[in-house]
Amino acid sequence: MAEYKLHCFAQSGNAYKPALMLSLAGADWESVFVDFFNGVTRGDEYRGSTNEMGEAPVLEHAGKSMSQSGAILHYLVKRLNRFGGKTEEEEIEILRWILFDNHKFTSYIATYRFLTHFMKTGETPVTEFFKARMMAAIAVLEKRLTGRKFVATDELTIADISLCGYLFMEDEFGVSWSDNPAIGAWLERVKSQAGWQHPYEMMPGHPLPSKT
Numbered sequence: 001m002a003e004y005k006l007h008c009f010a011q012s013g014n015a016y017k018p019a020l021m022l023s024l025a026g027a028d029w030e031s032v033f034v035d036f037f038n039g040v041t042r043g044d045e046y047r048g049s050t051n052e053m054g055e056a057p058v059l060e061h062a063g064k065s066m067s068q069s070g071a072i073l074h075y076l077v078k079r080l081n082r083f084g085g086k087t088e089e090e091e092i093e094i095l096r097w098i099l100f101d102n103h104k105f106t107s108y109i110a111t112y113r114f115l116t117h118f119m120k121t122g123e124t125p126v127t128e129f130f131k132a133r134m135m136a137a138i139a140v141l142e143k144r145l146t147g148r149k150f151v152a153t154d155e156l157t158i159a160d161i162s163l164c165g166y167l168f169m170e171d172e173f174g175v176s177w178s179d180n181p182a183i184g185a186w187l188e189r190v191k192s193q194a195g196w197q198h199p200y201e202m203m204p205g206h207p208l209p210s211k212t
Helices: 013-024 044-049 069-080 088-118 125-145 158-163 167-172 181-191
Strands: 004-008 029-033 058-061 064-067
Touching: 004 013, 013 029, 013 069, 013 088, 013 158, 013 167, 058 069, 064 069, 069 088, 069 158, 088 125, 088 158, 088 167, 125 181, 158 181, 167 181
Parallel strands: 004 029
Antiparallel strands: 004 058, 058 064
């Protein structure tokens, strides 16, 4: 039995964040498939036994169960002694970028991708709103990474791991990193880390079954 269990599914960039950290750290972990697209997370059983918020990822470790990717990443820093800040100032800077990611970056990218790629809504006033917010957030990250190797410090941290959660699936939300070269170069640095895998290779549930 693995030391860490991560309830996840391949299409979830939020689940990819702790999965990637566990893999990069060489931790002993295994995935537990969450059948999100068939409504498992909306059911009473999942909400009663796994996560009252009805979301993935969920990490199980040492008799504890926790949700929310930012909280999980923070927990793993303390357990794995990897990818955290070396000083209080660095820890605050890492937290600053994780909060930006959760509130202004992943939130818009994930919603826009879900509507246009999975729900096939086409462009609507709602998706146009999310796309504009998404592109504005991407511009912030592009500016931040210009002339820098990593987001929060000079080394890879959970800020990078959090922010890149959806970015290896860029074709599913219509962005080319050739138009954002600082982000593109940064993602290549992340990909060069030992243990890196694409989310569709790292977690279960891809490809989605064809609808009949």
